[in-house]
Amino acid sequence: MTRTVKYLAVLLIVVLYSNTGYAKTNACLACHKVIPEEQKQNVTDCWLRSIHRQNGVTCDACHGGNPDVQVSSIKSLSNRQFDALKALSMSRSRGFIGIPSPAQMFDMCSQCHGDSVNSYKNSIMGGAYLDNKGGPSCTDCHSAHYVIIPDVPKSCEKCHKDTTGFDQIDPMNVNDATVTELSRLRIKLAEEKIKGKEPPLFPEELGSFQIGFVAFGAIILLFIIAFIIYILIEKRR
Ligand code: HEC
């Protein structure tokens, strides 16, 4: 019994310690929260609300560098101390990457999203991104710090004029087969549109007999109207 209590107490202390320890020692977050650039970039604010934060994917998981340097009170540091700390943390020798090149971006995300990167890398748009030919980066669609699943086709409109059928394909694996599928889809949609715009005079299910029957009815109706007009004119005389 006492053993269990002791065990729980130790566990509690470990949990509390590791929690406060984590919050204190992530140097990237501690410094970036208070630098003036944050006002403009809004990076930590976005990251704090993200699914990555919930899963412990910290700044250094993507950018590299050293998150374990000691930072206490950033605001009280002299400029020289600040710069030294920054250099120690955002250290190229510790693998720090600022804005990634396309190849670096793929490496960054493939640590944890290997399948997504593999299919995107071999797609038409992924190729256009890798070759700097205007294809979207992972973060153009998902954003870097507050990762989202983008709205399709709304998010595609900044680069594509015609987004017909985009909601029916996999945007992370657009290949030759997708393009064929898309043109087939578009022809089908265009045909449906034409049909929808000009409804046939008679519903398709009506056979010629019924059409004749309806026409006959219409003629009778016209006769009756003409007859009424005739009567009215006669009465006036
Ligand atoms: C002591 C403060 C401090 C620490 C610690 C720090 N940074 Fe920075 N970081 C800055 C400042 C200031 C800038 C903006 C001005 C500049 O680039 O010099 C910056 C810029 C950046 C940039 C943008 C680079 C670019 O090329 O535009 C990234 C990315 C970044 N930091 C990530 C990190 C990561 C990841 C860590 C932790 C491993 C970290 N920072 C730790 C102060 C810090």
Ligand code: HEC
């Ligand atoms: C999921 C990966 C990922 C995580 C986690 C991440 N970043 Fe970034 N960050 C990027 C990418 C990619 C860019 C390049 C710009 C882009 O693609 O939007 C970037 C750009 C930046 C920039 C340049 C300014 C800007 O808005 O483009 C700063 C500063 C920065 N990151 C700091 C941080 C800090 C601080 C953290 C932790 C609070 C962090 N990043 C967490 C991927 C990440």
Ligand code: HEC
């Ligand atoms: C250290 C691991 C790690 C890295 C690096 C990483 N992620 Fe994630 N990512 C996760 C985890 C964990 C989740 C949440 C669980 C899940 O959905 O798989 C997640 C979720 C996501 C989601 C789903 C969001 C949602 O709302 O469902 C997207 C999109 C995403 N990440 C994009 C990226 C991109 C883009 C990069 C590279 C710039 C990246 N991630 C880098 C671990 C990582």
Ligand code: HEC
């Ligand atoms: C053209 C926009 C676009 C680009 C570029 C893009 N994605 Fe996605 N991604 C999406 C959409 C849309 C979804 C939702 C797919 C769905 O619902 O089936 C998604 C889903 C995801 C998911 C959630 C898991 C899943 O499969 O449902 C992850 C993780 C992800 N993308 C990572 C990445 C990474 C990493 C890259 C870069 C290698 C990337 N994405 C490039 C649009 C994009």
Ligand code: HEC
């Ligand atoms: C940053 C710009 C950009 C964004 C955003 C973007 N694309 Fe693309 N897309 C391209 C480029 C560049 C190509 C390659 C054009 C080429 O080589 O013919 C392309 C090609 C395609 C193609 C094959 C050719 C075609 O035009 O039919 C499809 C399909 C496609 N994108 C779908 C999407 C979808 C779906 C989204 C949104 C989820 C999206 N794209 C968002 C730039 C973008």
